[in-house]
Amino acid sequence: xxxxxxxxxxxxxxxxxxxxxxxxxxxxxxxxxxxxxxxxxxxxxxxxxxxxxxxxxxxxxxxxxxxxxxxxxxxxxxxxxxxxxxxxxxxxxxxxxxxxxxxxxxxxxxxxxxxxxxxxxxxxxxxxxxxxxxxxxxxxxxxxxxxxxxxxxxxxxxxxxxxxxxxxxxxxxxxxxxxxxxxxxxxxxxxxxxxx
Numbered sequence: 456x457x458x459x460x461x462x463x464x465x466x467x468x469x470x471x472x473x474x475x476x477x478x479x480x481x482x483x484x485x486x487x488x489x490x491x492x493x494x495x496x497x498x499x500x501x502x503x504x505x506x507x508x509x510x511x512x513x514x515x516x517x518x519x520x521x522x523x524x525x526x527x528x529x530x531x532x533x534x535x536x537x538x539x540x541x542x543x544x545x546x547x548x549x550x551x552x553x554x555x556x557x558x559x560x561x562x563x564x565x566x567x568x569x570x571x572x573x574x575x576x577x578x579x580x581x582x583x584x585x586x587x588x589x590x591x592x593x594x595x596x597x598x599x600x601x602x603x604x605x606x607x608x609x610x611x612x613x614x615x616x617x618x619x620x621x622x623x624x625x626x627x628x629x630x631x632x633x634x635x636x637x638x639x640x641x642x643x644x645x646x647x648x649x650x651x
Contacts, residue, residue, distance in 0.1 A: 457484040459534030463524030467497035479548035490524040522606035539592040564596040566639045593640040
């Protein structure tokens with residue numbers, strides 16, 4: 456099972472810490488697609504490359520952030536599963552095992568969010584309740600079959616919510632698997648690491 460991790464990047468200083476968290480998954484088949492949000496690619500992360508393939512891309516200035524960067528990388532994924540990891544998150548060291556344990560052919564996986572903030576805790580999957588934005592990109596794991604479903608870049612919208620609606624339209628609700636009380640990432644890196 457190959458995992459494609461997509462990271463839109465505007466904070467390259469965070470990449471070594473994120474990379475270290477990815478390596479903690481052990482010797483598994485992973486490609487990491489990093490899409491920078493400017494004309495400049497920061498190649499320093501390539502010096503750490505070991506055990507996983509790192510592919511670097513750039514979106515030309517003005518193309519947009521987040522949604523457009525993820526869409527850009529979707530054209531290049533080769534993994535069986537697609538995982539979205541923003542540049543302020545660390546991946547859970549057992550993520551690959553969790554996908555193998557809970558993943559089913561053609562089913563979209565939604566894992567819960569670990570948070571000390573009570574308002575971010577989710578008891579069950581209900582898309583209407585998630586419209587407030589408390590689903591994070593790093594909770595969504597998508598079979599490659601749905602890589603053509605793109606992220607929307609609408610002003611004032613919650614990207615994750617709109618993306619999930621589009622995914623569910625394509626896959627059907629019966630092909631969405633909610634995994635309660637299991638999380639896939641740690642949200643956020645230390646503040647000093649988040650500087651540009």
